Amino acid sequence: MADEKADKLQVFITNLTSNVQNIANSGFSSMTPDFAWLRRGVVEVFPQPTDVNSETLEKRLVTTNQPLRIKLGIDPTGTDIHLGHSIPVRKLRGFQDAGHIAVLIIGDFTARIGDPTGKSEVRRQLTEADVAQNAQTYLDQVRPILDFDTPGRLEVRYNSEWLSKLNLEKILELLSTMTVGQMLAKEGFADRYKKENPIFIHEFLYPLMQGFDSVAVEADVELGGTDQKFNIAVGRDLQRHFGQKPQFGMLMPILIGTDGVQKMSKSLGNYIGLSEHPGQKYQKLQGVPDNLLKEYFELLTDLPLDQLPENPRDRQTLLAYEVVKQYHGEQAAQEAKVAAQSGGMEGAVPEFSLAEVSHPTKLAYILNVTGLCKSTGEGKRKIQEGGVRLDGDRITDVDTTFASVAELQGKVLQVGKNKFVRLVP
Amino acid sequence: MADEKADKLQVFITNLTSNVQNIANSGFSSMTPDFAWLRRGVVEVFPQPTDVNSETLEKRLVTTNQPLRIKLGIDPTGTDIHLGHSIPVRKLRGFQDAGHIAVLIIGDFTARIGDPTGKSEVRRQLTEADVAQNAQTYLDQVRPILDFDTPGRLEVRYNSEWLSKLNLEKILELLSTMTVGQMLAKEGFADRYKKENPIFIHEFLYPLMQGFDSVAVEADVELGGTDQKFNIAVGRDLQRHFGQKPQFGMLMPILIGTDGVQKMSKSLGNYIGLSEHPGQKYQKLQGVPDNLLKEYFELLTDLPLDQLPENPRDRQTLLAYEVVKQYHGEQAAQEAKVAAQSGGMEGAVPEFSLAEVSHPTKLAYILNVTGLCKSTGEGKRKIQEGGVRLDGDRITDVDTTFASVAELQGKVLQVGKNKFVRLVP
Numbered sequence: 001m002a003d004e005k006a007d008k009l010q011v012f013i014t015n016l017t018s019n020v021q022n023i024a025n026s027g028f029s030s031m032t033p034d035f036a037w038l039r040r041g042v043v044e045v046f047p048q049p050t051d052v053n054s055e056t057l058e059k060r061l062v063t064t065n066q067p068l069r070i071k072l073g074i075d076p077t078g079t080d081i082h083l084g085h086s087i088p089v090r091k092l093r094g095f096q097d098a099g100h101i102a103v104l105i106i107g108d109f110t111a112r113i114g115d116p117t118g119k120s121e122v123r124r125q126l127t128e129a130d131v132a133q134n135a136q137t138y139l140d141q142v143r144p145i146l147d148f149d150t151p152g153r154l155e156v157r158y159n160s161e162w163l164s165k166l167n168l169e170k171i172l173e174l175l176s177t178m179t180v181g182q183m184l185a186k187e188g189f190a191d192r193y194k195k196e197n198p199i200f201i202h203e204f205l206y207p208l209m210q211g212f213d214s215v216a217v218e219a220d221v222e223l224g225g226t227d228q229k230f231n232i233a234v235g236r237d238l239q240r241h242f243g244q245k246p247q248f249g250m251l252m253p254i255l256i257g258t259d260g261v262q263k264m265s266k267s268l269g270n271y272i273g274l275s276e277h278p279g280q281k282y283q284k285l286q287g288v289p290d291n292l293l294k295e296y297f298e299l300l301t302d303l304p305l306d307q308l309p310e311n312p313r314d315r316q317t318l319l320a321y322e323v324v325k326q327y328h329g330e331q332a333a334q335e336a337k338v339a340a341q342s343g344g345m346e347g348a349v350p351e352f353s354l355a356e357v358s359h360p361t362k363l364a365y366i367l368n369v370t371g372l373c374k375s376t377g378e379g380k381r382k383i384q385e386g387g388v389r390l391d392g393d394r395i396t397d398v399d400t401t402f403a404s405v406a407e408l409q410g411k412v413l414q415v416g417k418n419k420f421v422r423l424v425p
Numbered sequence: 426m427a428d429e430k431a432d433k434l435q436v437f438i439t440n441l442t443s444n445v446q447n448i449a450n451s452g453f454s455s456m457t458p459d460f461a462w463l464r465r466g467v468v469e470v471f472p473q474p475t476d477v478n479s480e481t482l483e484k485r486l487v488t489t490n491q492p493l494r495i496k497l498g499i500d501p502t503g504t505d506i507h508l509g510h511s512i513p514v515r516k517l518r519g520f521q522d523a524g525h526i527a528v529l530i531i532g533d534f535t536a537r538i539g540d541p542t543g544k545s546e547v548r549r550q551l552t553e554a555d556v557a558q559n560a561q562t563y564l565d566q567v568r569p570i571l572d573f574d575t576p577g578r579l580e581v582r583y584n585s586e587w588l589s590k591l592n593l594e595k596i597l598e599l600l601s602t603m604t605v606g607q608m609l610a611k612e613g614f615a616d617r618y619k620k621e622n623p624i625f626i627h628e629f630l631y632p633l634m635q636g637f638d639s640v641a642v643e644a645d646v647e648l649g650g651t652d653q654k655f656n657i658a659v660g661r662d663l664q665r666h667f668g669q670k671p672q673f674g675m676l677m678p679i680l681i682g683t684d685g686v687q688k689m690s691k692s693l694g695n696y697i698g699l700s701e702h703p704g705q706k707y708q709k710l711q712g713v714p715d716n717l718l719k720e721y722f723e724l725l726t727d728l729p730l731d732q733l734p735e736n737p738r739d740r741q742t743l744l745a746y747e748v749v750k751q752y753h754g755e756q757a758a759q760e761a762k763v764a765a766q767s768g769g770m771e772g773a774v775p776e777f778s779l780a781e782v783s784h785p786t787k788l789a790y791i792l793n794v795t796g797l798c799k800s801t802g803e804g805k806r807k808i809q810e811g812g813v814r815l816d817g818d819r820i821t822d823v824d825t826t827f828a829s830v831a832e833l834q835g836k837v838l839q840v841g842k843n844k845f846v847r848l849v850p
Contacts, residue, residue, distance in 0.1 A: 109593070113594045113597060116597050116598045116600075116601035163593055164592065164593065164594075166592065166593045167589065167590075167591065167592065168534070168588055168589065168591045168596060168630075168634075169538050169589075171593060171596055171627075171630075172538060172541050172627045172630060173541040173627075174627075175541075175625070175626040175627035175629070175630060176541035176625050176626070176627040178625070178626050179623040179624055179625055179626065180605070180609070180618065180623075180624040180625075180626055180629070181618075181621065181623065181624070183626060184605070193605065193606075196606065198604040198605075198606065199604055199605040199606070200600070200601050200603070200604055200605075201600040201601070201603050201604065201605055201608060201629055202596075202597045202598075202599075202600035202601040204600070204605070204626055204629075205593075205596075205597060205600060209593075
C-alpha cells in the first residue's frame with residue numbers, strides 16, 4: 001500500500017517535471033489554459049526561458065500586480081491598412097481583454113523629418129497635419145478591433161514627445177550601446193554591406209530610436225511581425241541599459257495575400273483593406289485559396305480551429321462572414337452574404353452611371369449627384385474633413401477635378417464608413 | 426631679329442606655363458614669395474588644385490577682402506603641452522601676423538561627457554571646472570606663441586556652445602552625410618574592424634562633431650597633425666552640405682621626441698614641456714640628436730634654414746637659445762646658456778635643502794619655507810589659483826601633504842611662470 005502510494009507519487013513527480021520542462025521549452029505554460037489566446041498565431045516569443053527559473057511572459061502575466069504595457073508601433077506614412085496589419089492589433093485586443101494596457105506608438109518623429117538623404121521612398125517627409133491625419137485614419141480603421149472605451153486600456157503616444165527632446169549627449173549614449181558589427185549583422189544591412197551598396201550612418205539610428213520608444217513607454221511586451229525581431233531586441237538592450245526590466249518580444253507572421261503567394265500588399269493588388277466596403281471584403285475573402293484558410297482563420301478570427309467546416313467552400317464562406325462581421329457587424333455580414341449569393345459583390349454596392357455627367361467635372365459635384373452628399377457644398381466639406389475615398393484612396397483636395405469621366409469608371413466612391421457608390425459608364 | 430624675339434617669347438611662355446603648372450602641382454604659388462612662412466614645415470595642404478583655375482589656399486589668401494578664419498581644435502583633457510603641440514600653434518601665429526583670425530576651439534563638449542561606454546582612457550569624464558582650468562592652462566602655455574593682444578586676432582570658442590544644442594533631427598542630418606563604408610575606411614577603424622575589435626557606433630559621431638565645429642565657426646582653414654586628415658576632410662564635406670565654402674586642410678608633421686625615435690610624448694619621457702623651466706628646456710634642446718636638428722629648426726623657429734651653423738654643437742646651442750628665447754625672453758635664454766656652459770641645468774635653478782623640514786609636511790608650508798611664497802597662506806592661495814606645479818604637474822589640492830620629504834627630493838617646485846626651486850636632500 002505504501003509502495004503503491006510511493007509509485008503514484010513518483011509518477012506524479014515525473015509528469016510534473018516533464019510538464020515544467022515543456023513549459024520551459026515552449027515559452028508558454030500548459031498549466032494555465034486561459035492563455036490559449038496568447039499563444040494563437042504567434043511565431044515566437046523571446047527571450048526563451050533558459051531554465052525553469054527564468055521568467056516567462058506567462059509568468060510575468062500571472063505574477064504582475066498591475067496591468068502590463070503592451071507596445072505596438074505604427075508608421076504613419078501610409079494611410080491604408082489591410083488585414084495583414086490587423087494581426088498584431090488583434091493580439092493587442094487580446095491583451096486589453098485580459099486587463100492590460102495597449103500602448104500604440106505613432107512614429108511621427110521620423111515621418112516628419114523624412115530621410116535626410118532624400119533617397120528613401122519610405123521615409124518621405126510629412127507635415128504635422130499629414131501625420132495627424134494619417135494617425136487618425138489609422139485609429140478609425142482599427143476602431144472595430146481595439147477596445148477604445150474601457151478607461152485605461154488604451155494609450156496613444158506620439159514618439160516625437162521624447163525623441164525631439166534627445167540631445168547629443170543622450171544620443172551618444174544610445175549609440176554607445178551597440179557596435180558597428182552588431183548593427184551590420186542586422187538583416188538588410190548585412191546584405192547591403194556585402195554588396196557594397198551604401199548604408200548611410202543615420203540608418204543605424206532608426207533601430208535605436210524604435211528601441212528607445214520602449215524605454216520611454218516602459219513596455220513589458222512589444223508586438224510585431226517576424227521582421228521586427230532585431231528592433232525589438234534593441235529595445236530590450238536599451239531598457240536594460242536604462243535600468244528597466246526588458247520587454248518580451250512577440251512575433252507574428254507576415255500575412256500572405258489573396259493570391260496565395262506573396263505577402264499582402266496594396267501595391268501587389270492582393271490585399272483586403274480595412275476600409276473596404278463589406279461586400280468587397282466578403283467577395284475577396286471568399287476567394288482566399290484553400291491552403292491559406294487555416295492561417296487566415298487562426299490569425300484573423302477567434303474561431304476554434306478544430307471545429308471548422310470540412311467543405312472548403314463552407315470554410316471560405318465562414319471566413320468571409322466572420323471577418324466582415326468583426327468590422328461591420330452581423331447585419332452587414334448577412335447582407336454581404338446574400339449579395340454574394342445573388343451574383344457577387346456588385347450587388348452589394350449601389351451603382352451610379354456617369355453617362356449624364358459632363359466633363360471636366362469636380363469631385364464635390366459628383367458627391368452631390370450620386371446622392372452621397374446632399375449638396376456640392378457638403379461634398380467639399382466631407383473632402384476637407386478627410387471623409388472621402390476613391391477606391392480606398394483618401395482625397396483631400398476640395399478642388400479635385402477629373403478631366404474625363406473615364407478616369408472614374410469602375411471605381412468605388414465612398415463617404416465615411418458606410419456610404420458607397422460604384423461609378424459605372 | 427624677329428626670329429630671335431619670337432624665340433625669346435617662346436621661352437618666356439614655356440617657362441610661364443611650367444611655373445603655372447608647378448604652382449598647380451604644389452598647391453602653393455611661387456609667384457608670391459611673401460607666403461614663404463605659409464609653406465614652412467607643412468606636409469600637405471588639401472585639396473590640391475585639380476587645374477590652373479582651381480582655388481588654392483594662396484589664392485584665397487590673396488583675393489579675400491576680409492580676414493580668413495583659421496581653426497585649431499584643442500583637447501582639454503590634458504594640461505601639459507609640449508613642443509610637438511606648439512607646431513600648429515606657431516602656424517596659427519603666422520596667420521595672425523598676416524592679418525587673419527586664429528579660432529581656437531576648446532573641445533569641452535566631449536571632454537565633459539567622456540566616453541559613454543567607459544572603455545576609453547582618453548575620453549574620461551571631466552567636470553566643467555576641470556575643463557575651464559585645463560583650457561586656461563593651455564592658453565597660459567601658448568601665450569608666448571600667439572598674439573593675444575591685437576584686437577580681433579584671436580577667438581577662443583567652446584564647442585559645447587553649438588554641440589549641446591544639436592537635436593536628433595540635426596544629428597540624423599549629420600550622420601546622413603556619410604556612409605558606413607566611408608567611415609570604416611578611416612585609419613584606426615579599418616584596422617579594428619578587420620581584427621573584429623568592437624567599434625561602438627557613437628565613435629562614428631566624433632569625426633562628425635569635429636567637422637561640425639568647422640561649420641559652426643565657418644572655418645576657412647583647419648590646422649592639424651597629419652593624423653587629422655580624415656577629420657578635416659569630414660569638416661569640408663559638412664561645410665559643403667550646409668552651404669559653406671569648404672575649408673582648406675593644412676597638415677603638419679608629428680614631432681619626433683628628444684630620443685630621436687618616437688613621437689614626442691609625456692609618457693615616453695622624450696618631451697620638452699612648454700611650462701618647463703628655461704634651464705631645463707635649454708638642456709634638453711642641447712641634447713637633440715643631429716639628425717633631428719633641421720626638422721626642429723624648421724618647425725620650432727623662424728630662422729632661415731640655409732644659414733645654420735656648420736658645426737652640429739653650434740646648431741644645438743642655437744636651437745636651444747632660440748626656443749628658450751621664444752618662451753622666456755632674451756635674458757632668460759642668456760642665463761640658461763651661461764648656466765649650461767658652467768655645468769648644466771642645475772645651476773640655473775636655485776636649490777632648497779629639505780634637511781631641516783620635518784615630515785609629514787604640507788605643500789603650502791614648503792612653498793613658504795622655500796621662499797617661493799611669503800607665507801603658508803599665500804602658498805594655499807597660489808595652489809587654489811592653479812599656479813603651483815611639481816615637476817610640471819599642476820597641484821590643485823590645498824591640503825596636499827607629503828608623508829615623507831623623500832617624495833620631493835630632486836623635484837622642481839614652481840610658482841607661476843618664473844619662480845622655480847629644486848628640492849634637494
